[in-house]
Amino acid sequence: MILAQVFHLNCFDLNSSVIYLRQTRQVIFQAWPSTTLNSDQYYICNTIVSNKNFTMNVQIGTSVFSTTALVAFDSTSVLQLTLNCGSASSCVYSEVNKYSIALFTLNFPDDDITIQSAAGSLRNRIFDRLSCKVSASALVSLELGQEKILASASPVDECAVRPTSEMIQIIAYINNFPISLTPVNLSAPPFSLPLIIQPNFIKxxxxxxxxxxxxxDRENCVNLARQMLQNEFTNFVGGKQEQGQREVLGNGVGI
Structure with a gap:
């Protein structure tokens, strides 16, 4: 019978961090290679588990977040992972906010090895206006004289953005380069949102x-449609347009 090996050590620098995302109930784990390992720790981190596949759990109180795919362990590179909540009814902010420490576990299934330690810091990200929309996509038509872009996204439940302006600006990112579109008036067609819901128009x-x-801006619109077909459209961002300021609405992966 082969027993699983559990190592209580930290292969990462002491400034590793866990960031809890209130809106999506996820955590981001960030860590850097350690330069202070003793000889035994160095052997485990840089030889035994080097280049081995692992899954990861982060625990904050009773809330557990997990990766959904195997990741190859590289002790020489920065590690950043986004972990999802293991239960649809768990990982709520009111519970996570009770704790000031996050524990993490690396599980190497092929070798029955587990490495456990604590993150150097735990922070809560209450609102992230870049995450108010997810799963952005777009359909593009270049039929002569009838060029159009039909963009869409899905809302995030917990997103507190309450801009006072009814004007928003849409920005498409193509190969990480932002291209702006003329601001959209939410009071005008095709939206025509009534004033009573405009404070929550993001929903x-x-x-x-x-x-x-x-x-x-017809020519700009046509040029953008052409670029979206010819290049990789990565995401789009919307924001309010008011007194020269832009407050971000959201973004997501596109086509």
Whole structure:
């Protein structure tokens, strides 16, 4: 009978961190290679588990977050992973906020090895306006004279963005380069949102149709549609447009 080996050690630097994301109930684990390991620790981290596949758990109180895929362990590189909550009814902010420490576990299934330690810091990210929308995508048509972009996204439940402006600006990112579109008026067609819901308009704006022929920036719209077909469209971001300031609405992975 082979017994699993459990090592209580930290292969990472002491400034490793766990960031809890209130809106999505996820955590981000960040860690850097350690330069202070003794000879035994160095052997475990850099030889025994080096390049081995692992899964990871982070525990904050009773809330457990896990990776969904195997990751190869590299003791010489920075590690950053996003972990999801293991239960749909768990990992709520009111519970996570009770604790000031996060424990993490690396499980190496092929070798029955487990490494356990504590993160150097635990922080809560209450609102992340870049995560108010997820799963962004777009359909593009280049039919002559009828060019259009039909963008869409899904809302995130816990997102407290309450801008006072009814104007938003949409930005597409192509090969990580931002390209702006003319601001959209949420009080005008095709949205025409009533004033009573405008403070919470982020919940309602999930489809963004851009019919180039009807826009004052027609040429820019057509050029953007062409670029979105010819290049890799990575995401889009929306934000309020008010007194020269931009407050981010959200982003997500595109097509």
């Amino acid at each position: 309602y704006v999930n489809s963004l149709p851009f019919v180039c022929a009807t826009r004052p």
